[in-house]
Amino acid sequence: MTAEIDCRGRVCPGPIIELAKALPGIAVGDVLAVVADDPAARHDVPAWCRMRGQEYVGEETADDGVPRYVVRRLS
Amino acid sequence: MNVTSARGYLDTASAEPLHPAARETLLAALDRGYADPRRLHRAGRDARLLLDNARAVVAECIGARADEIGFAASGTDAVHRGLLGLARARSGEGVVHSAVEHSAVLQAVGWQDSPAHQSVPVDAAGRVDLAAMADAARRPGVAVVALQAANQEVGTVQPVDALDLPDDVPLFVDAAASVGRLPLPTRWSALAASAHKWGGPGGVGVLAVRRSARWTTPFPGDDGLDQLSGSTWVPGALAAAAALQAVLAERDETAARQHAQVDRIRACAGALPDTEVVGDPVDRLPHLITFSCLYVSGDELVAGLDRRGFGVASGSACTASTLEPSHVLAAMGALTHGNVRVSLRADTTDDEVEGFCAALTAVVTDIRAGIGT
Structure with a gap:
C-alpha cells in the first residue's frame, strides 16, 4: 500500500510543500505518491527529487484520471 | 545614459527603457519621416532617405547587407514572417527547433500541424543537443531549422554556428535576446530581433533575410523586405537603429x-x-x-x-x-x-x-x- 497525499486543486508550490512535509513520515526505501492536477507538479516533483537527493519513480494515473507522481525516500 | 527614473526596473529582457539616442532620433524623425517612403514626392523621398539610413545602420550592426533588412511590426511579427517565410519557400513543412525557443517561434511552428515538426531537447543548462538537431534536420519533410542565438529566460548562449546542417535546409535564428549584447551568429538564412529589447522603441521588429536564402512572404502582401507589415514606421526604425549603434559602441x-x-x-x-x-x-x-x-x-x-x-x-x-x-x-x-x-x-x-x-x-x-x- 503506497502512502498518498491528495493535492487536487492545489497550485504550485502547494504540492511540493506537502511532499516535503510528508516524506519524512515514511520509512527510507518506501514510496509516496503525490496526486496533483497542477500542471507544474509534473516538472516540479522530479526537480524537487533531484535537488533533495530523493528518487523520482515516475508518473501514474489515479482512478479519477488525475496524475499521481511517485517518489521513493532515499534518505 | 538614462536618468534614475527606471531605478529598480530589472526586466530589460522584456523591454529595455528607451535609450537617450533613440529618444533624440525619434523626436527629430517624427517631424521628417511621416510620409510614405514609396512615394516619389519630396516628403516621400525624405522618408525613404531615413528608412534607407536605418536599414544600413541595422545591417552593419547585425552583420548583414542593407538590402537584407526589413522592419516588422514587432519582434514577434519578425519571427513569424522570417520562420514561416523560409518554410513557405520550401517543399516540406516540418520545422526542427530547440525545446526552449521563444513562444513566438513555437506559435509559428504550431500554426500548421505537421508530423515533420520536431522539438530537440536541451541539457540542464538549456543548451540544445546539437547532434540531435543535426540528425533531425536530415529527416524527410523538414523545411527549416530554428535555433535561437541565446535563451530569453535563462541566458544560455546556443552554439548556432557549430550546428551542422545540410546545404539545402535554411536556418532561422531568433536573435532577440542577443542583439546589442553579444556577437551574433553568422550562419543564418533569416534572423529576427526586437528593437525594444536593446533600447529602441516598441513596435519595431527587425527581420534580416540573406540574399542567398529562398524566402516568400507567408502572409498577404508583396514579397520583399521593404514594406514587411504594410507601411513601416520610419521614425521608429531610425530610432531603433540609433539606439543599436549607441548600445554597440558601449x-x-x-x-x-x-x-x-x-x-x-x-x-x-x-x-x-x-x-x-x-x-x-x-x-x-x-x-x-x-x-x-x-x-x-x-x-x-x-x-x-x-x-x-x-x-x-x-x-x-x-x-x-x-x-x-x-x-x-x-x-x-x-x-x-x-x-x-x-x-x-x-x-x-x-x-x-x-x-x-x-x-x-x-x-x-x-x-x-x-x-x-
Missing part, C-alpha cells in the same frame, strides 16, 4: 559591468537555502540571471520584490496567463515554481544590485516563514 564595457553585477546576484541567490540558479554560468547573456526558490510561489516573489521597488519577471505558472509554467524551465528539468528572472539595464548601478540582493533575501525569508518549511 557593448563590451556594459557587458563587463553586467557580468560582475550578475555574479553578485548569483552569489546572493546561491546563498539562499534551497535556491537553484539556472542557465549556463559562463557562456550566457551578460545582463540576465534566473533562479528558482523552493517552496515559494513566483507571484509572491514578484509582488514582494515589487513592493520593495524592484521589477522582475518570472517563469512560474502562477505569474503567467495560463496554468502552464515556463516551457524553458520544464525542458531543462529546472524547478518551475519560485522562479525569478532578473535582467539588468545598461545603467543599473552596483548600489542598486546590492539593494536588490537585500530585498531578495528579505522577501524569500518572509514568504518561507509564513509557510513553515
Whole structure:
C-alpha cells in the first residue's frame, strides 16, 4: 500500500510543500505518491527529487484520471 | 545614459527603457519621416532617405547587407514572417527547433500541424543537443531549422554556428535576446530581433533575410523586405537603429559591468537555502540571471520584490496567463515554481544590485516563514 497525499486543486508550490512535509513520515526505501492536477507538479516533483537527493519513480494515473507522481525516500 | 527614473526596473529582457539616442532620433524623425517612403514626392523621398539610413545602420550592426533588412511590426511579427517565410519557400513543412525557443517561434511552428515538426531537447543548462538537431534536420519533410542565438529566460548562449546542417535546409535564428549584447551568429538564412529589447522603441521588429536564402512572404502582401507589415514606421526604425549603434559602441564595457553585477546576484541567490540558479554560468547573456526558490510561489516573489521597488519577471505558472509554467524551465528539468528572472539595464548601478540582493533575501525569508518549511 503506497502512502498518498491528495493535492487536487492545489497550485504550485502547494504540492511540493506537502511532499516535503510528508516524506519524512515514511520509512527510507518506501514510496509516496503525490496526486496533483497542477500542471507544474509534473516538472516540479522530479526537480524537487533531484535537488533533495530523493528518487523520482515516475508518473501514474489515479482512478479519477488525475496524475499521481511517485517518489521513493532515499534518505 | 538614462536618468534614475527606471531605478529598480530589472526586466530589460522584456523591454529595455528607451535609450537617450533613440529618444533624440525619434523626436527629430517624427517631424521628417511621416510620409510614405514609396512615394516619389519630396516628403516621400525624405522618408525613404531615413528608412534607407536605418536599414544600413541595422545591417552593419547585425552583420548583414542593407538590402537584407526589413522592419516588422514587432519582434514577434519578425519571427513569424522570417520562420514561416523560409518554410513557405520550401517543399516540406516540418520545422526542427530547440525545446526552449521563444513562444513566438513555437506559435509559428504550431500554426500548421505537421508530423515533420520536431522539438530537440536541451541539457540542464538549456543548451540544445546539437547532434540531435543535426540528425533531425536530415529527416524527410523538414523545411527549416530554428535555433535561437541565446535563451530569453535563462541566458544560455546556443552554439548556432557549430550546428551542422545540410546545404539545402535554411536556418532561422531568433536573435532577440542577443542583439546589442553579444556577437551574433553568422550562419543564418533569416534572423529576427526586437528593437525594444536593446533600447529602441516598441513596435519595431527587425527581420534580416540573406540574399542567398529562398524566402516568400507567408502572409498577404508583396514579397520583399521593404514594406514587411504594410507601411513601416520610419521614425521608429531610425530610432531603433540609433539606439543599436549607441548600445554597440558601449557593448563590451556594459557587458563587463553586467557580468560582475550578475555574479553578485548569483552569489546572493546561491546563498539562499534551497535556491537553484539556472542557465549556463559562463557562456550566457551578460545582463540576465534566473533562479528558482523552493517552496515559494513566483507571484509572491514578484509582488514582494515589487513592493520593495524592484521589477522582475518570472517563469512560474502562477505569474503567467495560463496554468502552464515556463516551457524553458520544464525542458531543462529546472524547478518551475519560485522562479525569478532578473535582467539588468545598461545603467543599473552596483548600489542598486546590492539593494536588490537585500530585498531578495528579505522577501524569500518572509514568504518561507509564513509557510513553515
